[in-house]
Amino acid sequence: MTQHDGIAGPRTDEFFIGWSGKAGPRLSRFLAVVAMLCLTGMGFIGYGLSRHADDPAAGLLRLGERDGAGGPVRPDDWGGEEILRGHVSRFGPPLLHLPPSGEFPRGRVMLLAGDGKKGPDLPAGSGPMELRGSVLRRGAIEMLVVEGQGQPLDASTGLNPAMHEPLGRWRIAGEICDGKCYAGAMRPGSGLAHKACANLCLIGEIPAVFVTVDPIAGSRFLVLAGPDGRPLPADVYDWVGIPVELQGEVERIGNVLVLRLELTRMRRL
C-alpha cells in the first residue's frame, strides 16, 4: 500500500491523483529532478542560442563591404542632428548631392529617407535644398534620415549636382535590400527573415539598394532605380532578400553607383 490510504498497489508504485495534489516521496523526488533538469536546460539553451547567434552585420549571405580584417563592416552609432545643404536629384530615388571635398572629389551623395518606414518629406522637383536630420552610416553607404520638411533654396547658392559618369551595361549578382536597414537602422536587417520588413520600407518609398557579391567599380552596393530613372515598380518586391542577378545601365553619381534596372532581365540565383 502507498501512503494514499486505501489505494491498492505495490509500495513502489506510487500513484498521483491530480486534484489531491499529493505525490509520494519517490514520485516527488522524481518530479523534482525532472523540474531541475527542465529549468537548467532552458537556461542553457537560451544562453547558448543567444551567445552563438549569427552576427547580424555578417548577414546578407556574406555579401557586402568587408573591413581590413575581412570582417563585416558595422554600422556607426546614430549621429546627432545635422543641417545639410545640397542638390537633391530625382533620378530614381531622391539623392542628396553634397559639394566635392578632399575626401569626396567627385561629390558626396547620400540616400534619403524619412522617419520610420517612409520616404523623406521634400519639396516637389529637384534642385538645391536644406535638409535637417541625422546620418546613418555603414562603411561607404550614407543615408540622411530627414526630419521635418526639406526647404528649397534659390539657385544662386551654387549647389550643383555631383559628377555623372555612365559605366555601361552590367549583369550583377547580389541581394536587393532596403537602403535604411542596410545602412544600419536594423543593425542591419537582411535576408529572407527580413524580407517582409524590407518590402514594407520599399512600399513606404525608402530607396532600395542592391548589395553585390563582387565589388562593381570599387563599390559593394548600388542604388536601385527603375527603368528610365523612375521609381521601382511593385514587381521588385518578389525579388527582395534572395540571391538574384540583375541587369541594367550603371551610372556613377558622385561617390555612389546607381543601377537602372531592366525588369525583364531579372533572374533568380
Added chain:
Amino acid sequence: MSVSYRPVGWTRSKIVYDAVLIAGIGLYLAAFMRSAPRGRPAGTLLDDQSLAIKAYGSCAFLLLTLVLMIGPLARLDARFLPLLYNRRHFGVITCTVAAAHAMAVFDWYFAYSPLSPWVALFATDTTWGDLRGFPFIPFGLAAFLILLVLAATSHDFWLNFLTPPVWKSLHMSVYAAYGLAVLHVAFGAFQDARNAGLPVLVFGGSTVLVTLHLAAAWREHRLDRRGPVDATGWIAAGRIGDVPAGRGLVVPLADGSSVAIFREGDALSAISNLCAHQNGPLGEGRLRDGCVICPWHGYEYRLRDGCAPAPFTERVATYKLKLEADMILLDPKPNPLGTTVEPIAIGERGR
C-alpha cells in the same frame, strides 16, 4: 471534478507546476536577452527588438516541443503522468509566449509604416511561386491561430460544451501547429542561418518528439496483440493472472475503443477504459473503495455501474465478463450507461 465551473480550480500541485514552468521561461528569456548578449563583442549585438523576437520565437518553439513530449513520455513511463495532468496550463502559457513573439514582430518589422500592420502582414511577402523564398510568416500566423483557439477552448466548459470526442480531436490540431511552426522556421530563419543553433533546436526537438511518439505507439502495439473474437462475439481478454494488481488490464476493441478489467478482492469487473472527462486511460488508474480513479485528473467511477459517486454525474459504460477456466471472456458490446453488473467471482481459479 466540477459540477459548476470555476475559472481554474487551483491546487498546490498546479501552483508548483505553473511556478516551475514560469521560472523556466524566465530563465530562458533572461539568459537569452540579458546574460548572453553581455558575452558578445559590442558590434555584434542585435538591437533589443530583434533579440526579443528571436528569444520569444525560439522559447515558444521549445515549449511546444516540451508540451508535446509529455504525452508519449507518460505512456512510456507512468511517473510522467503528473506532468500530463496540468498540460492545459502549459498550453496556455506556450500560446502567451508565442503571442509575445508575434507582438514583438508587429512592433518592429510591421511598425513605423504608414501602412497598417495588418495590411503589411499580408501584403509584404507574396512570393508564393518560389520555394526557396516562400513566404514563411503565414505558417507562423497559422500556428499561432491554432494555439489561440486551443488556449481559448482549454477550459472544462468547452470540453463539456463540445463533448469530449470533439474537444479531443480539436486539440489534436496542436500537432498541426507544431508542423506549421517547423515550416515557419524552415522557410524563414533557416534560410539565412549561418550557425547550427536554431537548426539543432528545431530538427533535434522534432526528431526527439517523433521518436518518443513512435516508441509509445510501438509499446502499445505490442501490448495490444490479443486473442481473436470467437463465434459468439465474446473476446478472449486475457488470463486472470494478466490483471495487474491494483490496476486495469486494458483490452482494445475492434472499433478503436478499449475496456479496462479490474480485480477487486476475488472478483472481476470491466468498465470502459476511456474517462468521461478527457478520455484519460482508466485502466492505468487505481482502485479505491470500489472506485477507479482516473490517472489524468482524478475523476472517479464505481466499478459496479460506471457512475461517479454523488454529487458528480459522469458515467462510463460497464461491460459483461465471464470466465472459462482462467481465461477471461469479454462481451465487447457496452452496456447502456448506468447499468449495474455484478462482479464475477474468481473462486478457486485465481488463487
